[in-house]
Amino acid sequence: MRKRFIVLLAIVLVLGLYILYIFNSTGYFRKIENKMQGSILKEIPIAGVEDITVDEDDNFAIFISYDRAAERDGNPKRGGIYTMDLGDENLAVTALSEQMDLDLLPHGISLFQVDSTKHKLFVANHADGESVEVFDLFxxxxxxxxxTIKDEMIYAINDLVAVSENEFYFTNDHYYENTLGRLAENYLGLAKCETVYFDGSDYTVVDNSLAYANGINYDANRNLLFVASPRGFKIIVFSRLEDGKLDYLDTIDTGTGVDNLEFDKDGNIWSGSHPNLLAFTAYAKGKLPNAPSEIVKIDYRGQGDYSVETTFLDDGAKVSATSVAAPYKDLILVGNVMDDHFLILKN
Known part of the structure; x- marks a missing residue:
């Protein structure tokens, strides 16, 4: 009888520690104290703007829309690609994909400048299976x-970054397809997600050490690749080798669920982030009316030398589940996963 009691107590203790670990490692106990540098300049009524990127030289932003809330509620809508004229005081928005005969449920995007009149646009697409759509933007x-690029290596694509007209890296945010495996990834933080390099013809897994690999971006000036792990509350820094493979350099502990990554003109990293992942999950399932949001600015100066600053923190009243913060001069374009609008902040 005594042995059974000890075994039962041990099981209860392990389960309790497991539950405590989940709550602690997902930000559940974090207190959200609203903070905002500057003010809200404008709300743009377009839903599900999960990713945004800016070309500061040509003064425009490009972003995608995918109304996940409508799809969740049984009313799926076609996604879209848009540009915003940042040189226009009204921040005029133009729809680019409305007339295309292409099914779009877009996720991450990447823009690569070819010359003064042309960019390549790469878009992660969840319509008709998983794919990368390639566009010319004139x-x-x-x-x-x-x-359209499809391959068995593109199976849970989240984000991507182009390093040339034909080459890109992308993240798969899950490794397992079965329920048990995904539960282990989501709640235990099992780190198996793959970051993959596509050289224009072949695929190479260049890392498989992250829990929920997410935002990815490349700093060409420093030859550094940054990959976000919101489940790990961290960003991994790699040095890019000549053959496209990666050499681990550093880990940036961010203290929040970092999502997409964007650079400002000084090389600082900006990320829309999820400070409470359990609240985000409940919100995404429609069980909560909103979820907290955070924007962090990271000054990465070199190996082991960095600072992380929260510039925006909100309980979800202004914006829920921020996923990207794209800087442009004194503006920050703030996208999110499921809201019916996104924000322009002015510092």
Missing amino acids: HTDSLVHVK
């Missing part, structure tokens, strides 16, 4: 679909 307002 003069910032004319979009032409070039091709």
Whole structure:
């Protein structure tokens, strides 16, 4: 009888520690004290703007829309690609993909400048299986679909970053497809997600050490690749090798669920983030009316030398589940996973 009691007590203790670990490692106990540097300049009524990127030289932003809340509620809508004229005081928005015969449920995006009149746009797409859509963008307002890239290596794509006209890296945010495996990834923080390099013809897994690999971006000036792990509350820093493979350099502890990563003109990293992952999950399932949001600015100066600053923190009243913070001069374009609008902040 005594042995059974000890065994039962041990099981209860292990379960209790497991539950405590989940709550602690997902930010559940964090107190959200609203903070905002500057003010809200504008709300743009477009839903599910999960990713945004800015070309500061040509003064425009490009972003995607995918109304996940409508899809969750049984009313799926086609996604879209848009540009915003940042040189226009009204921040005019232009829809680029409305007339295309292409099913779009877009996720991450990446923009690569080819010359003074042309960019390549790469878009992670969840429609009709998992794929990467490649476009030519001319003069910032004319979009032409070039091709669809599909492969068994593209199976849970979250974000991507182009390093040339034909090469890109992308993250798969889960490794397992079965329920048990995904539970282990989501709640235990099992780190198996793959970051993959595509050289234009072949695929190479360049890392498989992250829990929920997410935002990815490349600093060409320093030859550094940054990959976000919101489940790990961290960003991994890699040095890019000549053959496209990666050499681990550093880990940035962010203290929040970092999502997409963008750079400002000084090389600082900006991330829309999820300070409470359990609240985000409940919100995404429609069980909570909102979820907290955070924007962090990271000054990465070199190995082991960095600072993390929270510039925006909100309980979800202004914006829920921030996923990207794209800087442009004194503006921050703030996207999110499921709201019916996104924000422009002015410092």
